[in-house]
Amino acid sequence: MSFLSQLQKQKNKLKETETVVTKVDGKRYIEKDTTVTAISSNSYGFVVDTKPDNVPVLISHYLYIGSQDCTAQEVIQSYNILHVLSLGINIQVSVNSKFIKCLDLPETSIKDILLDSLPFIRKAVDAKENILIHCNAGVSRTSMVAIAYLMHYEKMNYQEAYELVKAKRPAIQPNDGFKKQLKSMTPGEII
Structure with a gap:
Protein backbone atom coordinates (compact mmCIF):
# COMPACT_ATOMS: atom_id res chain seq x y z
CA MET A 1 0.00 0.00 0.00
CA ILE A 39 -22.84 33.37 12.22
CA SER A 40 -25.64 35.86 12.42
CA SER A 41 -25.92 36.69 16.09
CA ASN A 42 -25.92 39.64 18.38
CA SER A 43 -22.68 38.56 20.02
CA TYR A 44 -19.67 40.83 19.87
CA GLY A 45 -17.03 38.14 19.39
CA PHE A 46 -15.38 39.22 22.63
CA VAL A 47 -16.35 39.42 26.28
CA VAL A 48 -18.18 42.62 27.09
CA ASP A 49 -17.10 43.98 30.46
CA THR A 50 -19.77 46.20 31.97
CA LYS A 51 -18.28 46.83 35.41
CA PRO A 52 -16.14 49.96 35.82
CA ASP A 53 -12.36 49.63 36.05
CA ASN A 54 -11.79 53.10 37.45
CA VAL A 55 -9.01 52.63 39.99
CA PRO A 56 -5.62 53.70 38.62
CA VAL A 57 -2.62 51.78 39.95
CA LEU A 58 0.61 53.49 41.03
CA ILE A 59 3.52 51.74 39.26
CA SER A 60 6.39 54.04 40.12
CA HIS A 61 6.78 57.56 41.49
CA TYR A 62 3.92 59.65 40.04
CA LEU A 63 3.20 57.04 37.33
CA TYR A 64 -0.28 55.51 37.26
CA ILE A 65 -1.77 53.05 34.78
CA GLY A 66 -5.35 52.02 34.15
CA SER A 67 -8.18 51.63 31.70
CA GLN A 68 -10.13 54.39 29.98
CA ASP A 69 -12.52 54.35 32.96
CA CYS A 70 -9.74 56.05 34.96
CA THR A 71 -10.09 59.18 32.85
CA ALA A 72 -13.39 60.12 34.49
CA GLN A 73 -13.17 63.61 35.99
CA GLU A 74 -13.82 62.42 39.55
CA VAL A 75 -11.01 59.82 39.28
CA ILE A 76 -8.56 62.36 37.85
CA GLN A 77 -9.38 64.77 40.69
CA SER A 78 -9.26 62.21 43.49
CA TYR A 79 -5.82 60.91 42.39
CA ASN A 80 -4.52 64.41 41.60
CA ILE A 81 -3.65 63.36 38.04
CA LEU A 82 -2.30 66.32 36.09
CA HIS A 83 -1.27 64.52 32.86
CA VAL A 84 -2.91 61.79 30.80
CA LEU A 85 -1.28 59.71 28.07
CA SER A 86 -3.94 58.05 25.89
CA LEU A 87 -2.87 55.11 23.73
CA GLY A 88 -5.11 54.28 20.79
CA ILE A 89 -8.20 55.86 22.28
CA ASN A 90 -8.63 59.61 22.20
CA ILE A 91 -10.46 60.80 25.28
CA GLN A 92 -10.99 64.44 26.17
CA VAL A 93 -9.83 65.26 29.69
CA SER A 94 -9.51 68.49 31.64
CA VAL A 95 -5.76 68.12 32.29
CA ASN A 96 -2.63 68.15 30.14
CA SER A 97 -2.98 65.22 27.76
CA LYS A 98 -1.36 63.51 24.82
CA PHE A 99 -2.96 61.07 22.39
CA ILE A 100 -0.82 58.55 20.52
CA LYS A 101 -2.19 56.32 17.79
CA CYS A 102 -1.46 52.72 18.72
CA LEU A 103 -3.16 49.57 17.52
CA ASP A 104 -3.11 46.59 19.87
CA LEU A 105 -1.79 44.23 17.21
CA PRO A 106 1.34 42.05 17.38
CA GLU A 107 2.65 43.60 14.16
CA THR A 108 2.47 47.18 15.52
CA SER A 109 5.96 48.69 15.78
CA ILE A 110 6.46 50.25 19.21
CA LYS A 111 9.52 52.36 18.41
CA ASP A 112 7.74 55.57 17.36
CA ILE A 113 5.14 55.10 20.09
CA LEU A 114 7.87 54.96 22.73
CA LEU A 115 9.86 57.83 21.22
CA ASP A 116 6.70 59.95 21.46
CA SER A 117 5.36 58.77 24.83
CA LEU A 118 8.37 58.22 27.12
CA PRO A 119 9.60 61.86 27.17
CA PHE A 120 6.01 63.01 27.89
CA ILE A 121 5.84 60.65 30.87
CA ARG A 122 9.31 61.59 32.10
CA LYS A 123 8.55 65.31 31.98
CA ALA A 124 5.56 64.79 34.31
CA VAL A 125 7.54 62.52 36.66
CA ASP A 126 10.47 64.98 36.79
CA ALA A 127 8.00 67.73 37.70
CA LYS A 128 6.66 65.42 40.47
CA GLU A 129 3.19 65.51 38.94
CA ASN A 130 0.94 62.45 38.65
CA ILE A 131 0.47 61.02 35.17
CA LEU A 132 -1.97 58.35 34.02
CA ILE A 133 -1.17 56.03 31.11
CA HIS A 134 -4.25 54.35 29.70
CA CYS A 135 -5.65 52.55 26.68
CA ASN A 136 -9.07 50.98 26.34
CA ALA A 137 -8.77 48.16 28.88
CA GLY A 138 -5.42 49.02 30.45
CA VAL A 139 -4.08 45.59 29.58
CA SER A 140 -1.77 45.48 26.53
CA ARG A 141 -0.83 48.93 25.21
CA THR A 142 -0.74 50.54 28.65
CA SER A 143 1.50 47.82 30.07
CA MET A 144 3.79 47.94 27.04
CA VAL A 145 4.51 51.65 27.62
CA ALA A 146 4.80 51.26 31.41
CA ILE A 147 7.26 48.38 31.01
CA ALA A 148 9.27 50.34 28.43
CA TYR A 149 9.36 53.34 30.78
CA LEU A 150 10.80 51.20 33.60
CA MET A 151 13.30 49.62 31.23
CA HIS A 152 14.42 52.97 29.85
CA TYR A 153 14.49 55.22 32.90
CA GLU A 154 14.81 52.74 35.77
CA LYS A 155 17.25 50.54 33.80
CA MET A 156 15.25 47.36 34.54
CA ASN A 157 15.42 44.36 32.24
CA TYR A 158 12.19 43.18 30.62
CA GLN A 159 11.44 40.48 33.21
CA GLU A 160 11.94 42.81 36.19
CA ALA A 161 9.77 45.53 34.65
CA TYR A 162 7.07 43.07 33.59
CA GLU A 163 6.92 41.46 37.05
CA LEU A 164 6.68 44.84 38.78
CA VAL A 165 3.82 46.04 36.57
CA LYS A 166 2.08 42.62 36.77
CA ALA A 167 2.33 42.62 40.57
CA LYS A 168 0.66 46.04 40.74
CA ARG A 169 -2.01 45.37 38.07
CA PRO A 170 -2.48 41.60 37.53
CA ALA A 171 -4.72 42.17 34.48
CA ILE A 172 -1.84 43.45 32.31
CA GLN A 173 -0.70 41.39 29.35
CA PRO A 174 1.20 43.01 26.47
CA ASN A 175 0.45 41.21 23.20
CA ASP A 176 3.08 38.81 21.84
CA GLY A 177 4.46 41.33 19.34
CA PHE A 178 4.89 43.97 22.05
CA LYS A 179 6.60 41.41 24.32
CA LYS A 180 9.04 40.38 21.61
CA GLN A 181 9.98 44.00 20.87
CA LEU A 182 10.33 44.88 24.56
CA LYS A 183 12.53 41.85 25.19
CA SER A 184 14.86 42.99 22.39
CA MET A 185 15.36 46.38 24.08
CA THR A 186 18.47 47.14 26.11
CA PRO A 187 17.71 48.73 29.50
CA GLY A 188 18.40 52.46 29.28
CA GLU A 189 17.84 52.63 25.50
CA ILE A 190 14.76 53.00 23.32
CA ILE A 191 15.03 50.28 20.70
Missing part, protein backbone atom coordinates in the same frame (compact mmCIF):
# COMPACT_ATOMS: atom_id res chain seq x y z
CA SER A 2 1.36 3.40 -0.96
CA PHE A 3 1.92 6.19 1.53
CA LEU A 4 -0.80 8.28 -0.14
CA SER A 5 -3.38 5.54 0.20
CA GLN A 6 -2.41 5.07 3.86
CA LEU A 7 -2.99 8.81 4.45
CA GLN A 8 -6.36 8.67 2.71
CA LYS A 9 -7.38 5.68 4.80
CA GLN A 10 -6.42 7.52 8.00
CA LYS A 11 -8.24 10.66 6.84
CA ASN A 12 -11.46 8.69 6.57
CA LYS A 13 -11.11 7.73 10.24
CA LEU A 14 -10.89 11.36 11.38
CA LYS A 15 -13.82 12.82 13.23
CA GLU A 16 -15.56 15.74 11.52
CA THR A 17 -14.98 19.06 13.35
CA GLU A 18 -16.42 22.52 13.38
CA THR A 19 -14.35 25.61 14.25
CA VAL A 20 -15.73 28.98 15.28
CA VAL A 21 -13.44 31.78 14.05
CA THR A 22 -13.67 35.34 15.35
CA LYS A 23 -12.17 37.99 13.07
CA VAL A 24 -10.54 41.23 14.25
CA ASP A 25 -13.77 43.14 13.55
CA GLY A 26 -15.71 40.81 15.89
CA LYS A 27 -17.56 38.94 13.13
CA ARG A 28 -17.81 35.21 13.71
CA TYR A 29 -17.75 32.34 11.22
CA ILE A 30 -18.08 28.57 11.36
CA GLU A 31 -15.52 26.59 9.36
CA LYS A 32 -16.48 23.02 8.56
CA ASP A 33 -14.54 21.02 5.98
CA THR A 34 -14.02 23.53 3.17
CA THR A 35 -17.09 25.69 3.84
CA VAL A 36 -17.24 28.91 5.82
CA THR A 37 -20.57 30.12 7.16
CA ALA A 38 -21.16 33.48 8.82
Whole structure:
Protein backbone atom coordinates (compact mmCIF):
# COMPACT_ATOMS: atom_id res chain seq x y z
CA MET A 1 0.00 0.00 0.00
CA SER A 2 1.36 3.40 -0.96
CA PHE A 3 1.92 6.19 1.53
CA LEU A 4 -0.80 8.28 -0.14
CA SER A 5 -3.38 5.54 0.20
CA GLN A 6 -2.41 5.07 3.86
CA LEU A 7 -2.99 8.81 4.45
CA GLN A 8 -6.36 8.67 2.71
CA LYS A 9 -7.38 5.68 4.80
CA GLN A 10 -6.42 7.52 8.00
CA LYS A 11 -8.24 10.66 6.84
CA ASN A 12 -11.46 8.69 6.57
CA LYS A 13 -11.11 7.73 10.24
CA LEU A 14 -10.89 11.36 11.38
CA LYS A 15 -13.82 12.82 13.23
CA GLU A 16 -15.56 15.74 11.52
CA THR A 17 -14.98 19.06 13.35
CA GLU A 18 -16.42 22.52 13.38
CA THR A 19 -14.35 25.61 14.25
CA VAL A 20 -15.73 28.98 15.28
CA VAL A 21 -13.44 31.78 14.05
CA THR A 22 -13.67 35.34 15.35
CA LYS A 23 -12.17 37.99 13.07
CA VAL A 24 -10.54 41.23 14.25
CA ASP A 25 -13.77 43.14 13.55
CA GLY A 26 -15.71 40.81 15.89
CA LYS A 27 -17.56 38.94 13.13
CA ARG A 28 -17.81 35.21 13.71
CA TYR A 29 -17.75 32.34 11.22
CA ILE A 30 -18.08 28.57 11.36
CA GLU A 31 -15.52 26.59 9.36
CA LYS A 32 -16.48 23.02 8.56
CA ASP A 33 -14.54 21.02 5.98
CA THR A 34 -14.02 23.53 3.17
CA THR A 35 -17.09 25.69 3.84
CA VAL A 36 -17.24 28.91 5.82
CA THR A 37 -20.57 30.12 7.16
CA ALA A 38 -21.16 33.48 8.82
CA ILE A 39 -22.84 33.37 12.22
CA SER A 40 -25.64 35.86 12.42
CA SER A 41 -25.92 36.69 16.09
CA ASN A 42 -25.92 39.64 18.38
CA SER A 43 -22.68 38.56 20.02
CA TYR A 44 -19.67 40.83 19.87
CA GLY A 45 -17.03 38.14 19.39
CA PHE A 46 -15.38 39.22 22.63
CA VAL A 47 -16.35 39.42 26.28
CA VAL A 48 -18.18 42.62 27.09
CA ASP A 49 -17.10 43.98 30.46
CA THR A 50 -19.77 46.20 31.97
CA LYS A 51 -18.28 46.83 35.41
CA PRO A 52 -16.14 49.96 35.82
CA ASP A 53 -12.36 49.63 36.05
CA ASN A 54 -11.79 53.10 37.45
CA VAL A 55 -9.01 52.63 39.99
CA PRO A 56 -5.62 53.70 38.62
CA VAL A 57 -2.62 51.78 39.95
CA LEU A 58 0.61 53.49 41.03
CA ILE A 59 3.52 51.74 39.26
CA SER A 60 6.39 54.04 40.12
CA HIS A 61 6.78 57.56 41.49
CA TYR A 62 3.92 59.65 40.04
CA LEU A 63 3.20 57.04 37.33
CA TYR A 64 -0.28 55.51 37.26
CA ILE A 65 -1.77 53.05 34.78
CA GLY A 66 -5.35 52.02 34.15
CA SER A 67 -8.18 51.63 31.70
CA GLN A 68 -10.13 54.39 29.98
CA ASP A 69 -12.52 54.35 32.96
CA CYS A 70 -9.74 56.05 34.96
CA THR A 71 -10.09 59.18 32.85
CA ALA A 72 -13.39 60.12 34.49
CA GLN A 73 -13.17 63.61 35.99
CA GLU A 74 -13.82 62.42 39.55
CA VAL A 75 -11.01 59.82 39.28
CA ILE A 76 -8.56 62.36 37.85
CA GLN A 77 -9.38 64.77 40.69
CA SER A 78 -9.26 62.21 43.49
CA TYR A 79 -5.82 60.91 42.39
CA ASN A 80 -4.52 64.41 41.60
CA ILE A 81 -3.65 63.36 38.04
CA LEU A 82 -2.30 66.32 36.09
CA HIS A 83 -1.27 64.52 32.86
CA VAL A 84 -2.91 61.79 30.80
CA LEU A 85 -1.28 59.71 28.07
CA SER A 86 -3.94 58.05 25.89
CA LEU A 87 -2.87 55.11 23.73
CA GLY A 88 -5.11 54.28 20.79
CA ILE A 89 -8.20 55.86 22.28
CA ASN A 90 -8.63 59.61 22.20
CA ILE A 91 -10.46 60.80 25.28
CA GLN A 92 -10.99 64.44 26.17
CA VAL A 93 -9.83 65.26 29.69
CA SER A 94 -9.51 68.49 31.64
CA VAL A 95 -5.76 68.12 32.29
CA ASN A 96 -2.63 68.15 30.14
CA SER A 97 -2.98 65.22 27.76
CA LYS A 98 -1.36 63.51 24.82
CA PHE A 99 -2.96 61.07 22.39
CA ILE A 100 -0.82 58.55 20.52
CA LYS A 101 -2.19 56.32 17.79
CA CYS A 102 -1.46 52.72 18.72
CA LEU A 103 -3.16 49.57 17.52
CA ASP A 104 -3.11 46.59 19.87
CA LEU A 105 -1.79 44.23 17.21
CA PRO A 106 1.34 42.05 17.38
CA GLU A 107 2.65 43.60 14.16
CA THR A 108 2.47 47.18 15.52
CA SER A 109 5.96 48.69 15.78
CA ILE A 110 6.46 50.25 19.21
CA LYS A 111 9.52 52.36 18.41
CA ASP A 112 7.74 55.57 17.36
CA ILE A 113 5.14 55.10 20.09
CA LEU A 114 7.87 54.96 22.73
CA LEU A 115 9.86 57.83 21.22
CA ASP A 116 6.70 59.95 21.46
CA SER A 117 5.36 58.77 24.83
CA LEU A 118 8.37 58.22 27.12
CA PRO A 119 9.60 61.86 27.17
CA PHE A 120 6.01 63.01 27.89
CA ILE A 121 5.84 60.65 30.87
CA ARG A 122 9.31 61.59 32.10
CA LYS A 123 8.55 65.31 31.98
CA ALA A 124 5.56 64.79 34.31
CA VAL A 125 7.54 62.52 36.66
CA ASP A 126 10.47 64.98 36.79
CA ALA A 127 8.00 67.73 37.70
CA LYS A 128 6.66 65.42 40.47
CA GLU A 129 3.19 65.51 38.94
CA ASN A 130 0.94 62.45 38.65
CA ILE A 131 0.47 61.02 35.17
CA LEU A 132 -1.97 58.35 34.02
CA ILE A 133 -1.17 56.03 31.11
CA HIS A 134 -4.25 54.35 29.70
CA CYS A 135 -5.65 52.55 26.68
CA ASN A 136 -9.07 50.98 26.34
CA ALA A 137 -8.77 48.16 28.88
CA GLY A 138 -5.42 49.02 30.45
CA VAL A 139 -4.08 45.59 29.58
CA SER A 140 -1.77 45.48 26.53
CA ARG A 141 -0.83 48.93 25.21
CA THR A 142 -0.74 50.54 28.65
CA SER A 143 1.50 47.82 30.07
CA MET A 144 3.79 47.94 27.04
CA VAL A 145 4.51 51.65 27.62
CA ALA A 146 4.80 51.26 31.41
CA ILE A 147 7.26 48.38 31.01
CA ALA A 148 9.27 50.34 28.43
CA TYR A 149 9.36 53.34 30.78
CA LEU A 150 10.80 51.20 33.60
CA MET A 151 13.30 49.62 31.23
CA HIS A 152 14.42 52.97 29.85
CA TYR A 153 14.49 55.22 32.90
CA GLU A 154 14.81 52.74 35.77
CA LYS A 155 17.25 50.54 33.80
CA MET A 156 15.25 47.36 34.54
CA ASN A 157 15.42 44.36 32.24
CA TYR A 158 12.19 43.18 30.62
CA GLN A 159 11.44 40.48 33.21
CA GLU A 160 11.94 42.81 36.19
CA ALA A 161 9.77 45.53 34.65
CA TYR A 162 7.07 43.07 33.59
CA GLU A 163 6.92 41.46 37.05
CA LEU A 164 6.68 44.84 38.78
CA VAL A 165 3.82 46.04 36.57
CA LYS A 166 2.08 42.62 36.77
CA ALA A 167 2.33 42.62 40.57
CA LYS A 168 0.66 46.04 40.74
CA ARG A 169 -2.01 45.37 38.07
CA PRO A 170 -2.48 41.60 37.53
CA ALA A 171 -4.72 42.17 34.48
CA ILE A 172 -1.84 43.45 32.31
CA GLN A 173 -0.70 41.39 29.35
CA PRO A 174 1.20 43.01 26.47
CA ASN A 175 0.45 41.21 23.20
CA ASP A 176 3.08 38.81 21.84
CA GLY A 177 4.46 41.33 19.34
CA PHE A 178 4.89 43.97 22.05
CA LYS A 179 6.60 41.41 24.32
CA LYS A 180 9.04 40.38 21.61
CA GLN A 181 9.98 44.00 20.87
CA LEU A 182 10.33 44.88 24.56
CA LYS A 183 12.53 41.85 25.19
CA SER A 184 14.86 42.99 22.39
CA MET A 185 15.36 46.38 24.08
CA THR A 186 18.47 47.14 26.11
CA PRO A 187 17.71 48.73 29.50
CA GLY A 188 18.40 52.46 29.28
CA GLU A 189 17.84 52.63 25.50
CA ILE A 190 14.76 53.00 23.32
CA ILE A 191 15.03 50.28 20.70
